[in-house]
Amino acid sequence: xxxxxxxxxxxxxxxxxxxxxxxxxxxxxxxxxxxxxxxxxxxxxxxxxxxxxxxxxxxxxxxxxxxxxxxxxxxxxxxxxxxxxxxxxxxxxxxxxxxxxxxxxxxxxxxxxxxxxxxxxxxxxxxxxxxxxxxxxxxxxxxxxxxxxxxxxxxxxxxxxxxxxxxxxxxxxxxxxxxxxxxxxxxxxxxxxxxxxxxxxxxxxxxxxxxxxxxxxxxxxxxxxxxxxxxxxxxxxxxxxxxxxxxxxxxxxxxxxxxxxxxxxxxxxxxxxxxxxxxxxxxxxxxxxxxxxxxxxxxxxxxxxxxxxxxxxxxxxxxxxxxxxxxxxxxxxxxxxxxxxxxxxxxxxxxxxxxxxxxxxxxxxxxxxxxxxxxxxxxxxxxxxxxxxxxxxxxxxxxxxxxxxxxxxxxxxx
Amino acid sequence: xxxxxxxxxxxxxxxxxxxxxxxxxxxxxxxxxxxxxxxxxxxxxxxxxxxxxxxxxxxxxxxxxxxxxxxxxxxxxxxxxxxxxxxxxxxxxxxxxxxxxxxxxxxxxxxxxxxxxxxxxxxxxxxxxxxxxxxxxxxxxxxxxxxxxxxxxxxxxxxxxxxxxxxxxxxxxxxxxxxxxxxxxxxxxxxxxxxxxxxxxxxxxxxxxxxxxxxxxxxxxxxxxxxxxxxxxxxxxxxxxxxxxxxxxxxxxxxxxxxxxxxxxxxxxxxxxxxxxxxxxxxxxxxxxxxxxxxxxxxxxxxxxxxxxxxxxxxxxxxxxxxxxxxxxxxxxxxxxxxxxxxxxxxxxxxxxxxxxxxxxxxxxxxxxxxxxxxxxxxxxxxxxxxxxxxxxxxxxxxxxxxxxxxxxxxxxx
Numbered sequence: 172x173x174x175x176x177x178x179x180x181x182x183x184x185x186x187x188x189x190x191x192x193x194x195x196x197x198x199x200x201x202x203x204x205x206x207x208x209x210x211x212x213x214x215x216x217x218x219x220x221x222x223x224x225x226x227x228x229x230x231x232x233x234x235x236x237x238x239x240x241x242x243x244x245x246x247x248x249x250x251x252x253x254x255x256x257x258x259x260x261x262x263x264x265x266x267x268x269x270x271x272x273x274x275x276x277x278x279x280x281x282x283x284x285x286x287x288x289x290x291x292x293x294x295x296x297x298x299x300x301x302x303x304x305x306x307x308x309x310x311x312x313x314x315x316x317x318x319x320x321x322x323x324x325x326x327x328x329x330x331x332x333x334x335x336x337x338x339x340x341x342x343x344x345x346x347x348x349x350x351x352x353x354x355x356x357x358x359x360x361x362x363x364x365x366x367x368x369x370x371x372x373x374x375x376x377x378x379x380x381x382x383x384x385x386x387x388x389x390x391x392x393x394x395x396x397x398x399x400x401x402x403x404x405x406x407x408x409x410x411x412x413x414x415x416x417x418x419x420x421x422x423x424x425x426x427x428x429x430x431x432x433x434x435x436x437x438x439x440x441x442x443x444x445x446x447x448x449x450x451x452x453x454x455x456x457x458x459x460x461x462x463x464x465x466x467x468x469x470x471x472x473x474x475x476x477x478x479x480x481x482x483x484x485x486x487x488x489x490x491x492x493x494x495x496x497x498x499x500x501x502x503x504x505x506x507x508x509x510x511x512x513x514x515x516x517x518x519x520x521x522x523x524x525x526x527x528x529x530x531x532x533x534x535x536x537x538x539x540x541x542x543x544x545x546x547x548x549x550x551x552x553x554x555x556x557x558x559x560x561x562x563x564x565x566x567x568x569x570x571x572x573x574x575x576x577x578x579x580x581x582x583x584x585x
Numbered sequence: 586x587x588x589x590x591x592x593x594x595x596x597x598x599x600x601x602x603x604x605x606x607x608x609x610x611x612x613x614x615x616x617x618x619x620x621x622x623x624x625x626x627x628x629x630x631x632x633x634x635x636x637x638x639x640x641x642x643x644x645x646x647x648x649x650x651x652x653x654x655x656x657x658x659x660x661x662x663x664x665x666x667x668x669x670x671x672x673x674x675x676x677x678x679x680x681x682x683x684x685x686x687x688x689x690x691x692x693x694x695x696x697x698x699x700x701x702x703x704x705x706x707x708x709x710x711x712x713x714x715x716x717x718x719x720x721x722x723x724x725x726x727x728x729x730x731x732x733x734x735x736x737x738x739x740x741x742x743x744x745x746x747x748x749x750x751x752x753x754x755x756x757x758x759x760x761x762x763x764x765x766x767x768x769x770x771x772x773x774x775x776x777x778x779x780x781x782x783x784x785x786x787x788x789x790x791x792x793x794x795x796x797x798x799x800x801x802x803x804x805x806x807x808x809x810x811x812x813x814x815x816x817x818x819x820x821x822x823x824x825x826x827x828x829x830x831x832x833x834x835x836x837x838x839x840x841x842x843x844x845x846x847x848x849x850x851x852x853x854x855x856x857x858x859x860x861x862x863x864x865x866x867x868x869x870x871x872x873x874x875x876x877x878x879x880x881x882x883x884x885x886x887x888x889x890x891x892x893x894x895x896x897x898x899x900x901x902x903x904x905x906x907x908x909x910x911x912x913x914x915x916x917x918x919x920x921x922x923x924x925x926x927x928x929x930x931x932x933x934x935x936x937x938x939x940x941x942x943x944x945x946x947x948x949x950x951x952x953x954x955x956x957x958x959x960x961x962x963x964x965x966x967x968x969x970x971x972x973x974x975x976x977x978x979x980x981x982x983x984x985x986x987x988x989x990x991x992x993x994x995x996x997x998x999x
Contacts, residue, residue: 184598187620202627206601206618209800213616220634238781238801272776284778287785306778324803326974362686364698364720367652371701386623386654389738446867446888452874453860453867456888460866463942463976471894473887474860474870480885480928484898514894528877560740562877 185325186232193332198350202226209234214246218318222250226316228344230332233323235307237287244293244310247320251312253295261300261308262292268306299338301331313340351399354408356415357425358394359575363387366394366419373414379407392558392568393431394422424578431574432461438581439468445514446472447485447506447521449497450540455522455570470514475506485509498523500541500553507545517547518581520573524558526565540569544580552580599739600646607746612764616640623648628660632732636664640730642758644746647737649721651701658707658724661734665726667709675714675722676706682720713752715745727754765813768822770829771839772808773989777801780808780833787828793821806972806982807845808836838992845988846875852995853882859928860886861899861920861935863911864954869936869984884928889920899923912937914955914967921959931961932995934987938972940979954983958994966994 187204194201202224207213214234221229234243248255269288273281294300294310301309304327312318319335321328335341358366366387374380384399396415400408416423424431439459446456456472459465473484478497481487487505495501506521524540531537536557543553554576558568601618608615616638621627628648635643648657662669683702687695708714708724715723718741726732733749735742749755772780780801788794798813810829814822830837838845853873860870870886873879887898892911895901901919909915920935938954945951950971957967968990972982 184601187598202621203631204620206620207616216634216638217617220630224630236781237778238784240800269778272778280782283782283785287778287781326978364651364683364686364701367650367701368694368697370652371697387652448867451871452883453862453870453886453888456867456890457865457871457980460890461977466890469866469890471888471890471898472867473898474867474885476870476874476880476883476885477928483929484885484887484927513898514891515897563875564740566871 186321186323186328189325189329190230190232190332193336195353197336197345198348199228199345200348209240209242211242211246214243215250218247218250222316227347228319228341229316230319230321230335232321232328235291235309235320235322237284237291237306243320244295247310247312247318248295251295251314251318253297253312255293256296257289258292258294258300261294262289265289265291265303265306265308268303272306299340301334301338303327304330309335311335311338311340313343317341317344349401352402352405352408353397353399354412355425355428356396356398356412356423357430358396358419358422359392359424359431359571361394361419361422363389363394366396369415369418373411377407377410377414379404380411383407383411385411392571424575431571431578432458435459435574435577435581436462436465436468438578439518442468442518442581443470443514443516444468444518444520445470445510445516447510447519448472448474449476449481449506449523450526451522451524451566451569451573452476454566455520455573458570458574470516473510473513481506481509485513496535498525498535498539498541500543500555503541503543504545504551504553507543507551511545511547518577519545520577521545522569522573524565524569526562526569528562538565540565540572542569542573542576544576546580549580549583552576600735600737600742603739603743604644604646604746607750609767611750611759612762613642613759614762623654623656625656625660628657629664632661632664636730641761642733642755643730644733644735644749646735646742649705649723649734649736651698651704651720658709658734661724661726661732662709665709665728665732667711667726669707670710671703672706672708672714675708676703679703679706679717679720679722682717686720713754715748715752717741718744723749725749725752725754727757731755731758763815766816766819766822767811767813768826769839769842770810770812770826770837771844772810772833772836773806773838773845773985775808775833775836777803777808780810783829783832787825791821791824791828793818794825797821797825799825806985838989845985845992846872849873849988849991849995850876850879850882852992853932856882856932856995857884857928857930858882858932858934859884859924859930861924861933862886862888863890863895863920863937864940865936865938865980865983865987866890868980869934869987872984872988884930887924887927895920895923899927910949912939912949912953912955914957914969917955917957918959918965918967921957921965925959925961932991933959934991935959936983936987938979938983940976940983942976952979954979954986956983956987956990958990960994963994963997966990 191201205217207217234241265288291307295312298310298312307322309321309331317340321331382404387396453474459469475481482489485506486509491501503521503523507519510519521543525531525537527537538558541555545551558565605615619631648655679702705721709726712724712726721736723735723745731754735745796818801810867888873883889895896903899920900923905915917935917937921933924933935957939945939951941951952972955969959965972979
């Protein structure tokens with residue numbers, strides 16, 4: 172992974188996680204992810220370190236642009252002991268792409284841009300070319316280890332990785348892998364230490380426990396337990412799953428890999444939902460519409476940030492706000508009812524809270540968030556929680572709590 | 586950086602970017618970021634690689650939890666040649682924290698949890714202890730290089746890094762650094778290749794160009810040019826900035842580090858804004874309210890996902906939608922006007938587009954997005970653009986385009 176912009180924290184690395192997921196699916200063990208700036212010596216040091224770890228495959232991303240600070244291909248060629256050669260076919264391909272791209276920017280000197288992009292047609296001799304999705308081609312250099320060179324922008328990297336996997340060179344490099352199975356259990360409402368205790372006990376009671384590779388992680392307020400094992404150890408996993416179910420039946424919401432978002436999408440099928448958000452200001456509506464096809468069940472929402480918006484757009488009684496405060500269960504319930512009627516929906520959810528850093532009081536400290544689900548065909552469900560973290564954490568976690576409350580209301584476990 | 590959950594792509598690494606920023610501010614050059622799973626051999630291999638790079642400081646994050654898969658402290662102790670010893674004071678501190686935490690989870694056996702957390706009181710002999718923010722303490726082990734061990738959760742790592750920097754050991758390790766200056770220019774509406782051309786020309790015309798460390802990066806549809814230089818090379822930077830301004834005056838929107846979000850927050854001071862969103866479904870409202878204090882100028886918004894919501898909540902004429910389609914400039918303008926009046930705002934912005942993957946037509950392919958800004962005290966500004974990428978990219982980029990359109994409308998350069 173190269174790119175000074177990633178190293179300096181200005182861009183979050185999305186390629187590491189993407190490639191990690193794909194490798195896991197292929198059953199390829201990922202040992203190391205390394206990032207460095209666009210400095211040849213650092214790139215080379217990392218390649219050498221990785222090669223020393225007795226790996227079959229190295230994947231680089233980034234540093235393939237037309238600017239002079241991009242030099243991954245050059246460094247990889249040297250590292251693999253290959254000459255850098257101009258590929259005329261590739262040069263023509265890049266020329267076509269750039270010419271088309273430039274048509275959108277009439278002010279730019281196309282000739283000069285073409286000259287800059289020509290550098291991208293230089294590849295290590297004998298390497299397999301991966302056709303560009305943007306303007307930058309990738310390459311696969313076969314060897315010990317085989318090196319796959321991909322561009323930095325995730326939109327380009329992702330399809331080009333699929334192309335790379337299809338090459339004989341990559342298939343040969345990953346031929347020796349062990350096939351693992353991986354199962355995920357997701358919980359909500361349990362602290363990590365509580366799970367640690369259960370796992371410690373399971374160590375004594377689950378036969379074959381030590382052949383399960385278990386990792387636990389707290390994410391967006393949910394606990395995720397991922398277990399990897401070889402197919403013959405399935406019985407051990409089944410026993411572990413039973414041990415988890417024995418203790419945490421209420422907290423486990425998924426054992427088949429489904430995210431809460433998947434479950435909500437399923438539960439909302441045939442329904443019509445509207446949102447009423449104050450502190451989260453649209454994050455929940457945005458989350459509900461992340462997946463294609465959500466227009467079948469999302470009517471819309473109101474971001475009622477100001478109190479006037481709560482009364483004018485959701486019909487919340489102003490005296491209710493005066494009596495209980497904007498962050499209160501009666502106001503959350505009124506917001507949900509308002510959303511239900513204004514959007515002609517059958518399902519509505521409201522969030523009102525103190526995201527901070529200001530606005531907290533003794534009775535309602537920063538992190539206090541009230542939620543209410545209103546159903547045309549069921550009882551309302553209202554809850555207040557205090558969420559940890561900063562403004563962004565509180566807003567983010569509020570959407571997760573809302574999703575789980577919605578799940579409980581829609582499955583009748585409110 | 587350790588943590589199997591980060592390596593397997595299930596959690597995005599937020600600590601690398603955070604620490605990178607802090608080190609940059611301190612003038613400390615960051616050479617390498619490495620990630621591996623919670624496997625002792627891999628952690629040790631990375632520590633050895635980093636130590637071989639002749640660095641002054643290694644920072645690890647993650648692997649400090651109570652579960653058995655967390656073993657960073659143990660590995661670091663061995664790597665630094667220190668014994669692992671139990672610190673009684675630290676044990677008491679952790680005990681207090683865990684006891685308080687457990688009060689929130691009445692069902693959990695506090696004694697068992699305490700036993701698990703006791704492992705976190707084991708530290709390398711002679712190390713400086715960093716008090717826990719969660720339950721996990723950090724340590725600083727002085728040496729060549731000095732190693733700082735921090736927990737994985739960003740909420741814990743960030744304050745503990747501040748404590749680590751204040752220690753004599755870290756101050757000694759970073760004493761020899763060169764002080765750099767760093768300046769950032771941000772542009773919108775220019776392709777990366779166009780900038781590459783300008784920079785290539787600047788190489789010939791800007792005296793001292795080769796002493797500037799320039800990195801460019803495309804992010805959320807904006808181009809960011811970051812230049813690092815030693816203080817005596819300020820004249821070279823000034824000349825570079827002039828060269829950029831000569832060519833790209835219209836595209837440069839920031840030369841002082843300000844983000845478009847900072848500029849919009851400033852421009853909205855004393856105003857009152859409302860949003861009307863279709864394809865972005867709340868992302869713009871959420872972005873406008875990311876910063877504390879935004880309630881002073883954000884009234885709220887409507888997520889008008891369904892056409893009925895556009896007519897019912899924003900007063901868009903249904904015949905307008907029939908005549909032009911929901912994704913059209915007339916509908917965007919009507920949505921903005923509706924938001925202006927329904928929220929009693931003086932500034933409103935509407936977004937309606939085809940985020941995909943379905944819904945595209947020949948005339949309005951996926952990525953087609955219409956924007957409209959309505960001002961109580963100025964002319965409306967309406968634009969249609971075609972944005973690249975997948976559903977998530979189109980939605981995300983739409984908020985950026987909206988921010989820039991808003992900027993132009995509010996500065997009178999619509």
